[in-house]
Amino acid sequence: MSEQVHERWTGEVAAQRDRFTLLSDVTALRESGQTARVTTPFGHEATMVSRYADVRELHGDPERFRLDAVPAPPALIQAGRDTAEFRRRQAGNLLGQDPPDHTRLRKMLTGEFTVKRMKRLVPRVEEIVTEHLDAMERAGRADLVPDFALPVPSMVICELLGVPYDDRGEFTERSARQLDATTPAPERMRLADASREYMATLVARHRDAPGEDLLGMLIREHSDDVTDDELIGIGNLLLIAGHETTSNMLALGTLALLEHPDQLARVRDDPSAVDGAVEELLRWLSVVHGGFPxxxxxxTTIGGHPIAAGELVVGSLVAANRDPEVVDDGETLDIGRAPVPHLAFGHGIHHCLGAPLARIEMRVAFPALLARFPALRLDGEPEFRGRALIYGLTRLPLTWCAPRR
Structure with a gap:
């Protein structure tokens, strides 16, 4: 991908002021070792760190830097909702909790997301991928976002979690608008309320008749140890994270490979290159650009900078994943490079629970897509998300047919 286009769409760091919107600006901060005062999409004022070591330290020390000590977002307070309501909304949201609640809830879920358990899903993931590739082939061209990148992980997480797949249109649209940083705060709260109400109906249904899915398992095995609010929070987190992150990786990753045809050919033709390609795309794209404050x-201090008690700190994952202290020539996509420790899934106790599933979906989807359509190419201009908490594409028109003469 050209550096001009690349800077435009990788530069939207989630937590920043306008003067730090370009990746080059955040890179300059990282190279100088400086911090910056930023405003997060939730309205909090925070100090941003961008070096790999500093972001890793921030995410890896829940004693000094706690998620559950972050105050309610200003927009929530302005809407007349108090801190108690904010804490209730955080129940079950592992990305907003710390020990002991985080430890208790994550322990219930960890066994369902082990690499070994996730590998059992490979045949089903392959079936889902094939079904969507078949539909694309019949059509002769596709918009990869709605035709492949979004529905594949959505169907997988729906089946795993116990969410009716027929509801996907409703919840995918709702989550996309919630994650859009330009959506007005009152509208985001309305959407969050709607998400909670939707998941509450599913939790009630599973309470009455627990199935073999994840929500059913939690109720059958931990009914006395998990509240309905926690089940709602867990369900919403897994549903949103389970399709939003992977779908954007599939779309952006495909575009990146199309712009690097030699590397695309390796992913298509060499099975041994796929795992490394997935990790490099995760590092290079960093679709979740900023961690939670x-x-x-x-x-205390971080990276030699004093941090006062109560001060909020946020990390730039995209800048950290290109830190020259960790990776040589990190601005370049190179699927053949030696393994690089990246922070695309976070770090520490909040490292993404669904990382094994996301990796499996990408390891299946990328080579299958490229092998099915060896002549894959753009069929128009891609359209990028604007300021979004999870960056990605809204449109990626593709074709694989011979050009008309």
Whole structure:
């Protein structure tokens, strides 16, 4: 991908002021070792760190930097909702909790997301991928976002979680608008309320008749240890994270490979190159550009910078994943490079629970797509999301037919 286009769409860091919107600006901060005061999409004022070591330290020390000590977003307070309501909304949301609640809930889920357990899903993921590739082939061209990148992970997470797939249109549209940083705060709250109400109906249904899916398992095996609010929070987190992140990786990753045809050919033709390609795309794209803010529990330092007790700190994952202290020539996509430790799935106790599933979906989808359509190419201009918490594409028109003469 050209550096001009690349900077435009990888530069939208989630937590920043306008003067830090370009990746080049955040890179300059990282190279100088400086911090910056930013405003997060939730309206919090925070200090941003961008070096790999600093972001890793921030995410890896829940004693000094806690998620559950972050105050309610200003927009929530302005809407007349208090801190107690904010805490209730955070129940079950592992990305907003710390020990002991985080430990208790994550322990219930960890066994369902082990690499071994996820590998059992490979045949089903392959079936889902094939079904959508068949439909694309019949059509002769496709918009990869609605035709493949979005429905594949959506169907997988729906089946795993116990969510009716027929509801996908409703919840995918709702989550996309919630994650759009330009959506007005009152509208985001309305959408969040609608998401909670939807998941509450599913939780009630599973309480009455627990199935063999994840929600059913939690109720059957942990009924006395998990509240309905926690089940709602867990369900919403897994549903949104389970399709939003992977779908955007599939679309952006395909576009990136199309712009690097030599690397695309390796992913298509060499099975041994696929795992490394997935990890490099995760690092290079970093679709979740900024981590959630954390509150310092005491006066401390990070990267040599003083942080006062109560101060909020946020990390730039995209800048950290290109830090020259960790990766040589990190601005370049190179699927053949030696393994690089990246922070695309976070770090520490909040490392993405669904990472094994996301990796499996990408390892199946990318080579299958490229092998089915060896002549795959753009059929128009891609359209990018604007300021979104999870960056990606809204449109990726593709064809594989011979050009008309």
């Amino acid at each position: 954390r509150a310092a529990t005491r006066d």
